[in-house]
Amino acid sequence: xxxxxxxxxxxxxxxxxxxxxxxxxxxxxxxxxxxxxxxxxxxxxxxxxxxxxxxxxxxxxxxxxxxxxxxxxxxxxxxxxxxxxxxxxxxxxxxxxxxxxxxxxxxxxxxxxxxxxxxxxxxxxxxxxxxxxxxxxxx
Numbered sequence: 001x002x003x004x005x006x007x008x009x010x011x012x013x014x015x016x017x018x019x020x021x022x023x024x025x026x027x028x029x030x031x032x033x034x035x036x037x038x039x040x041x042x043x044x045x046x047x048x049x050x051x052x053x054x055x056x057x058x059x060x061x062x063x064x065x066x067x068x069x070x071x072x073x074x075x076x077x078x079x080x081x082x083x084x085x086x087x088x089x090x091x092x093x094x095x096x097x098x099x100x101x102x103x104x105x106x107x108x109x110x111x112x113x114x115x116x117x118x119x120x121x122x123x124x125x126x127x128x129x130x131x132x133x134x135x136x137x138x139x
Contacts, residue, residue: 001134004056004063004090005035006081008071009044015071016042018123022069022095025127031134034059060084065091065134072100082106086114093118093133095126 003026007019019037026033036056045052056077060066066085068078085092092115094106102110102117109115116133120126 001031001065002063003031003033003134004060004066004081004085005033006066006068006078007035007037008069008075009037009077010075011037011042011044019069021123022067022126022130025130026067026134029131029134034063056081057084060090061088063090065093067093067095067130067134070094070096070100070106074103074106079103079105082109082115091138092116093130095120095130097121 005019005023005026008015016037019035023033023035023038036052036059039055060081066081068074068082070078074082082092082094086109092109094102094110094115095118096102098119098121106115110117118126118129118133120129
């Protein structure tokens with residue numbers, strides 16, 4: 001399965017470690033995963049925004065599924081990628097900590113059956129749920 005992993009652009013050591021764990025879980029299950037943060041070396045890059053956007057859209061177009069990792073309020077970039085994935089009829093998974101709220105538009109997308117919600121409280125719980133969700137048959 002080809003997966004596009006949408007993440008916040010805020011790069012802290014803790015967040016990078018978290019994303020790296022998610023990448024490892026997904027790749028341990030023989031998935032091909034594209035993650036912009038990883039592709040750019042975990043550093044902010046000095047390029048026009050449209051260049052990064054094109055790279056993300058190419059990655060999302062090539063993917064079978066998008067997994068959006070949301071911590072707190074989702075970034076505008078993650079929300080854009082979710083909307084684009086809806087328009088492209090991609091499988092979409094929203095992964096969030098159980099203590100974080102879901103913004104209204106994402107609630108609507110979930111209610112419409114266009115996105116699967118995965119809530120977690122530990123990395124182990126997230127790993128187990130992602131493994132099940134990614135390997136579930138497409139509707």
